[in-house]
Amino acid sequence: MHPVSTTRSASTARPAAADWWRQAVVYQIYPRSFADSDGDGIGDINGITSRVPYLASLGIDAVWLSPFYPSALADGGYDVDDYRDVDPVLGTLADFDELIGRLHAQQIKVIVDIVPNHTSNRHAWFREALAAPKGSPARDRYIFRDGLGPDGSRPPADWKSGFGGPAWARVPDGQWYLHLFTPQQPDLNWENREVRDDFLTTIRFWSDRGVDGFRVDVAHGLAKNMAEPLGALPDEKHMIDGTLPAGSHPLWDRDEVQDIYAGWRQVFNEYDPPRMAVAEAWVHPSRRPRYASPRGLGQAFSFDLLQADWNAGEYLRTITDNLSDAQRQGSSTTWVLSNHDVIRHPTRYGLPPKDDRTAQPARDWLLSNGTSPRLDRGLGLRRARAAILLVLALPGSAYLYQGEELGLPEIADIPENRRQDPVFTRSHGTEKGRDGCRVPLPWTQHGPSFGFGAGHAHLPQPGWFGSVSVEVQRQDPASTLSMYRQALSWRHKLQTGESMEWMPGTGDQVLHFARPGGWRSMTNFGPGPVPLPHGIVVVSSGPLDGHQLPADTTAWIRNGG
Ligand code: NOJ
Numbered sequence: 166m167h168p169v170s171t172t173r174s175a176s177t178a179r180p181a182a183a184d185w186w187r188q189a190v191v192y193q194i195y196p197r198s199f200a201d202s203d204g205d206g207i208g209d210i211n212g213i214t215s216r217v218p219y220l221a222s223l224g225i226d227a228v229w230l231s232p233f234y235p236s237a238l239a240d241g242g243y244d245v246d247d248y249r250d251v252d253p254v255l256g257t258l259a260d261f262d263e264l265i266g267r268l269h270a271q272q273i274k275v276i277v278d279i280v281p282n283h284t285s286n287r288h289a290w291f292r293e294a295l296a297a298p299k300g301s302p303a304r305d306r307y308i309f310r311d312g313l314g315p316d317g318s319r320p321p322a323d324w325k326s327g328f329g330g331p332a333w334a335r336v337p338d339g340q341w342y343l344h345l346f347t348p349q350q351p352d353l354n355w356e357n358r359e360v361r362d363d364f365l366t367t368i369r370f371w372s373d374r375g376v377d378g379f380r381v382d383v384a385h386g387l388a389k390n391m392a393e394p395l396g397a398l399p400d401e402k403h404m405i406d407g408t409l410p411a412g413s414h415p416l417w418d419r420d421e422v423q424d425i426y427a428g429w430r431q432v433f434n435e436y437d438p439p440r441m442a443v444a445e446a447w448v449h450p451s452r453r454p455r456y457a458s459p460r461g462l463g464q465a466f467s468f469d470l471l472q473a474d475w476n477a478g479e480y481l482r483t484i485t486d487n488l489s490d491a492q493r494q495g496s497s498t499t500w501v502l503s504n505h506d507v508i509r510h511p512t513r514y515g516l517p518p519k520d521d522r523t524a525q526p527a528r529d530w531l532l533s534n535g536t537s538p539r540l541d542r543g544l545g546l547r548r549a550r551a552a553i554l555l556v557l558a559l560p561g562s563a564y565l566y567q568g569e570e571l572g573l574p575e576i577a578d579i580p581e582n583r584r585q586d587p588v589f590t591r592s593h594g595t596e597k598g599r600d601g602c603r604v605p606l607p608w609t610q611h612g613p614s615f616g617f618g619a620g621h622a623h624l625p626q627p628g629w630f631g632s633v634s635v636e637v638q639r640q641d642p643a644s645t646l647s648m649y650r651q652a653l654s655w656r657h658k659l660q661t662g663e664s665m666e667w668m669p670g671t672g673d674q675v676l677h678f679a680r681p682g683g684w685r686s687m688t689n690f691g692p693g694p695v696p697l698p699h700g701i702v703v704v705s706s707g708p709l710d711g712h713q714l715p716a717d718t719t720a721w722i723r724n725g726g
Contacts, residue, residue, distance in 0.1 A: 182438045183437075183438040183439055184497075185226065185227075185274060185377075185438070185441075186227070186274075186377075186378060186441040186443075186463075186464060186497070186562060187496075187497035187561075187562060187663065188497065188560065188561065188562055188660060188663065189226035189227050189274070189562045189563075190224070190225045190226050190227075190557070190562070190563050190565065190653060190656070191225065191226065191227045191228070191229050191276060191562060191563070191564045191565065192220065192223065192225040192227070192228050192229070192565045192566075192567065193228070193229045193231065193504060193505065193564060193565065193566045193567060194213060194228050194229065194230050194231065194567050195208075195231045195241075195505045195566075195567060195603055196208050196209065196210065196212075196213060196230055196231060196232075196233045196242075196255055197209075197238075197241075197242065197255070197603075197605075197623065198567070198603050198604065198605040198606065198617075198622075198623075198624065199212060199213055199216070199567055199605070199606060200212030200213060200215060200216050200606070200608065200617060200618065201605070201614070201617055201618025201619070201620065201622070202214075202215055202618070203618070203619075204618050204619030204620040205254070205618070205620060206614070206618060206620045206621050206622055206623045207254055207255070207623050208255075208605060208617070208618070209254070209255040209256050209260075210233060210251060210255050210256035210257075210260040210261055210263075210264050211256055211260055211263075211264075212618070213228075213230075213264055214260070214263055214264045214267055217264075217267045217268060217271060217273075219635065220268070220271070220273060221271040221273065222650065223570060223649065223650060223653060224650060224653030224654050224656075224657060225273060225565070225653065226272075226273065226274060227273060227274035227275065227276055227377065227378070228268060228273060228274075228275055228276065229276040229277075229278070229380050229564070230275065230276070230277050230278065231278050231505060232245060232278045232280060233251055233252060233255050233256075233261070233277075234246065234247060234248060234250060234251065234252060235247045235250055235251070235252045235253070235287075236252055236285060237285060237287055237349065238585070239285065239286075239347050239349035239350065239587060240328075240346060240347050240349070240350060240587055241505070241585070241586065241599075241603070243278075243280055243346070243350070243382060244283070244284075244285035244286070244287075244346075244347065244349050244350045245280050245284055245285055245288065246284075246285045246287045246288050247288065247289070248279070248280075248363075248364075248367045248370075249366075249367055249370045249371075258374075261374070262374060262375075265374065265375050265376065266375075269375065274377035274378065275375070275376050275377050275378075276376070276377060276378040276379060276380055276441070276443070277371055277376050277378075277379060277380070278379070278380045278382060279364070279367065279368070279379045279380070279381055279382065280382040280383075281353065281355075281364055281381065281382070281383075281387055282345070282346075282352060282353065282382065282383040282386040282387055283344065283345070283346060283350040283351055283352045283353060283383075284350070284351060284353060285349055285350060286348070286349045286350070286351055287349075290303070290306050290307075291307065291351055294306060294307050294309070294342075294351075295336055295337075298338075299311075299338065299340055302359075304340075305354060305357050306353060306354055306357050306359060306360050307342050307343075307351050307352065307353060307354055308342060308343035308351075308352050308353075308354050308389070308391060309336075309340045309341065309342050310333075310340065310341055310342075310343075310391075310395075311339075311340060311341070312333075312335065312339065312340070312341050316339075317339050317340075317341075318335075318339075320332075320333035320335075320341050321333060321341055321395055322395035322396070322397075322398075323397065324343075324395075324398055326344055326345055326346060326347065326348075326591075327345055327346050328346055328347055328587050328588050328591045328592070329588070329591035329592045329593075329596075330348075330591050332344060332345055334348040345383075345386065345416065346587075347587045347591065352386075352389075353387075355387045355388055355389070355422075355425060361425065361428065364429075365428065365429070365432050368429060368432050368433070368440070369432060369435075372432070372433075372435075372436050372440050376440070377438075377440060377441065378440050378441035378442055378443070379440065379441075379442045379443075380442070380443050380445065381442055381443065381444050381445060381462055382445055383445060383446075384422070384426075384444035384445055384446040384456055384462065384465070385417050385418040385422065385444070385446035385447065385448050385456070386416065386417060386422075387422050387425055388419040388420075388421040388422035388424075388425065389415060389416050389419070390415040390416075390419065391415070395415075398414075398415065398416065399413075399414055401414065401416075401417060404417055404418060404448070404449065405447060405448065405449055406449070407449045407451065411449065411451065411452055412452075417447075417448070418446065418448045418449075418452055420455075423455055423456075423458070423460075423461050426442075426444075426456070426460075426461035426462050427460055427461060429442065429461075429462070430459075430460055430461055430462070430463070433463075441463055441464065442462040442463055442464065443462065443463075443464040443465065443466060443499065443564075444456035444457070444461075444462045444464070444465040444466065445466055446465055446466070447468065450467070450469065450486065450487075450490065453465045453467065453490060453494075454490055454493060454494035454496070457491070457494045457496035458494055458495070458496070459494075459495050459496065463496060464496050464497065464499060464562070465496070465499065466499050466501055466564065467483075467487050467498065467499050467500065467501065468501060469483040469486070469487060470483055470500055470501065470502055470552075470556070471501050471502060471503070471504070471507055471510075474518040475514045475518070475548045475552070475690065475717075476518065476690065477672065477673050477674055477675065477676055477688075477690040478673055480555070480676055480688075480690075481667075481671065481676060484559060484676075487500075487561070488559075488560065488561070488665070491561065497560070497561045497562055497663065498559070498560065498561030498562070499561060499562055499563075499564060500556040500559060500561055500562070500563045500564065501563075501564045502549070502552055502553060502556060502565075502566075502569065503565075503566040503569050503602065504564070504566045504602075505566065505599065505602060505603055506599055506602075507599075507602065508575045508601065508602065509566075509568070509569065509573055509574055509575045509601075509602050510545075510549045510552065510569070511542070511545040511546045511548075511549035511569075511572055511573070511574045511575075512540065512542075512545055512574045512575035512577075513545070514544070514545040514548035514549050514552070515540045515541045515542050515543075515544050515545020515546070515548075515574075516539065516540055516541075516545070517539055542574060544717070545574065546572050546574075546645070547706070547707055547717045547718070548717045549569070549572060549645075550572065550645060550648060550706035550707060550719075551688055551689075551706040551707070551717050551718050551719040552688075552719075553565075553569070553649070553652070553706075554648070554652055554686070554688075554704065554705075554706045554719035554720075554721065555676065555686055555688045555719045557652050557653070557656050558656075558678070558680065558684075558686035558719075558721060559665065559678075559686075560662070560663040560664060560665055560680070561663070565649075566602070567606060568602075568606050570645060570646050570649040570650075571606070571607070571633050571634070571635065571638060571645055571646055572633065572645035573604075573606075573633065575601040575602055576600075576601045576602075576604045576624075576626075576627060577597070577601055578627070579597075579600050579601060579604070579624060579625060580625070581594065583600075583624060583625055584597070584598060584600050585598075585600055585603075585623075585624065586598030586599045586600050586603075600624055603624060604622070604624045604625070604626055604627075604630075605617040605618075605622035605623065605624060605626060606635075607626060607630040607631055607633060607634035607635070608634055608635045608636065609631065609634050609635070609636045610631040610632070610634050610636050610637050611631055614626060615630045615631050615634055616634065616635075616636065643708075648704065648706060651704045652704050652721075655703050655704055655721060659680065659682055659684045659721075659723075660680070660682075661680075661681050661682045662680075662681040662682075664680070664681055665678045665679065665680050666678060666679050668685060668698075670698075673690075674689065674690055674691070674695065675687060675688065675689055675690065675695055676688045676690070677698070683723060683724035683725075684703075684721060684722065684723050684724070685698065685700065685721070685722045685723075685724075686719060686720070686721050686722075687714055687719065687720055687722065688718070688719040689714045689715065689716055689717065689718055689719075690716075690717070691716035691717050692716055693716060694710050694713035694714060694715050694716065695713065695714050696712060696713060696714070697709070697712050697713065697714050697720060697722065698722060700722035700723055700724050700725060701722065701723045701725055702720045702721065702722055703721050703722070703723055704720070704721045705718060705719065705720040705721070706718050706719045706720070
């Protein structure tokens with residue numbers, strides 16, 4: 166096969182400080198489930214600080230902290246009461262400053278989550294809005310409308326919220342407010358000047374504290390066309406699959422949203438180095454470059470691999486398309502296999518392929534957190550290891566999710582009365598929700614909550630969790646943790662530039678590509694072994710079979726030998 170893609174050749178071996186994020190490995194921490202320093206069962210800031218040596222030993226370049234702000238946890242912290250404080254259950258601003266100092270001392274950058282589409286219903290603004298009359302400036306910060314029908318008792322439109330149930334909730338004086346997620350997450354009105362200014366204040370607040378970047382939640386949702394009459398909504402799926410004209414949905418991915426980010430960019434660029442941002446935008450891939458534009462947020466998550474099956478063709482197409490998109494937009498590619506919203510990839514890859522699973526589209530399936538009697542855990546882990554080694558060999562930045570370095574599977578059997586995710590409650594249990602990927606990490610083989618903390622973890626951990634703990638894996642050179650460490654250390658040594666070239670042999674079974682500096686990655690998507698090319702294997706995702714690369718295995722090969 167001919168080389169199919171060569172991306173921008175880069176001139177520098179190490180990115181300049183201003184674009185450190187282009188090739189960064191970013192480790193996502195879900196703070197309430199990472200490490201608990203005070204034994205209350207909930208992970209906290211000091212818990213993260215106590216694990217900075219672990220983070221440094223992993224070899225990551227940055228951490229992304231999911232929300233740690235005061236919150237009633239109606240949506241795992243994505244319901245923010247105050248954007249410029251730390252939840253007292255998790256610590257204080259002084260603890261945060263200590264954490265950031267300790268991470269920076271290890272050359273680890275810090276990205277925080279910013280949640281601009283909605284506040285929580287406990288935010289001072291929303292309380293003010295409820296206390297204020299109809300048509301008041303306090304209500305204008307949100308999206309209030311009168312209801313339909315003679316007594317206004319019907320919602321202003323028949324819209325559904327993302328987590329099930331109606332998207333409008335009624336307040337005591339009879340008006341309704343919009344919430345595209347839970348009722349505890351009222352949507353902000355981004356046409357309101359005060360809303361716009363306040364987020365700039367928040368960005369400066371954290372940037373002044375030394376934060377290096379922001380992950381922007383629901384980045385495609387802020388600009389809305391709320392012109393009356395509010396009609397039926399086109400199906401959001403058609404926006405993502407491209408059957409709806411781009412930018413035409415009243416609620417999602419409207420062109421005007423980029424004006425907001427242009428304003429943010431000015432603030433990011435007030436800092437040296439400029440603050441980075443990465444958009445969480447579930448949009449059609451052709452629209453992603455807008456969010457990743459250097460005039461806007463600068464980078465956007467690609468969720469393509471997170472939705473792809475373990476299949477050479479799907480991976481090849483995804484990688485080729487994403488690299489050429491990134492080149493066009495002047496950004497760098499992002500690779501994501503797991504995050505706090507989806508089924509962990511060792512479980513996804515242990516299930517039958519999508520076509521064979523259910524008739525549901527991939528994302529519905531992911532969110533439904535399905536489990537299957539046909540789950541093959543061993544196969545899933547083998548493929549997960551091969552997948553991450555492939556991803557870490559690619560140009561671009563890789564976003565890892567806490568616990569994937571331990572090969573953790575989705576925890577599917579959380580009892581109903583312990584589930585926390587509103588997806589579970591609002592769907593009346595028809596969707597299990599996202600708790601299964603948010604179970605607190607196992608640090609030690611034994612002990613209360615396997616070293617997570619001194620008390621019981623806020624989500625139940627399975628009895629076997631100790632066997633996959635950091636303590637156990639750190640002593641085993643063949644463990645998933647050891648593989649991540651080796652791979653990240655080699656990546657630091659080998660990675661130069663932002664180009665790659667597909668090698669002959671790449672096709673429907675094998676993906677083989679070369680990076681500048683004389684190293685290659687080869688992945689065998691199965692079913693049988695394939696010969697390894699000439700060279701020295703520096704890391705592999707599983708045991709090799711002489712000079713053969715077994716099925717579901719990736720190896721990195723250096724020239725020479
Ligand atoms: C995306 C976040 O990743 C998810 O966890 C959250 O529920 C929604 N946005 C709403 O904020």
